[in-house]
Amino acid sequence: CGLDGCAHRCNTLADMRRHRESLAHCAEKKHLCPGCPGSFTREDALKRHLSVIPRCR
Numbered sequence: 117c118g119l120d121g122c123a124h125r126c127n128t129l130a131d132m133r134r135h136r137e138s139l140a141h142c143a144e145k146k147h148l149c150p151g152c153p154g155s156f157t158r159e160d161a162l163k164r165h166l167s168v169i170p171r172c173r
Contacts, residue, residue, distance in 0.1 A: 117141075134158070 117124040117132065119141050126132040136142070137158050145155035147162040151172030156162040166172050 117126070117135060119136060122141070124135055126135055142157045145157050147156040147159050149155065149162060149165060149169075149172050151166075152169070154162075154165055154172070156165065
């Protein structure tokens with residue numbers, strides 16, 4: 117990866133982008149769940165959460 121001395125390796129640019137947006141490098145959780153106090157660094161993680169947790173839909 118190269119950020120902050122991270123030794124993580126990715127096979128594709130998309131994987132690298134996803135890794136860099138993950139909690140490993142992004143402290144800001146800007147995707148908030150409307151149904152609970154949950155917050156996520158990536159939009160796809162919020163969408164997955166919403167599809168799994170019935171009370172948050």
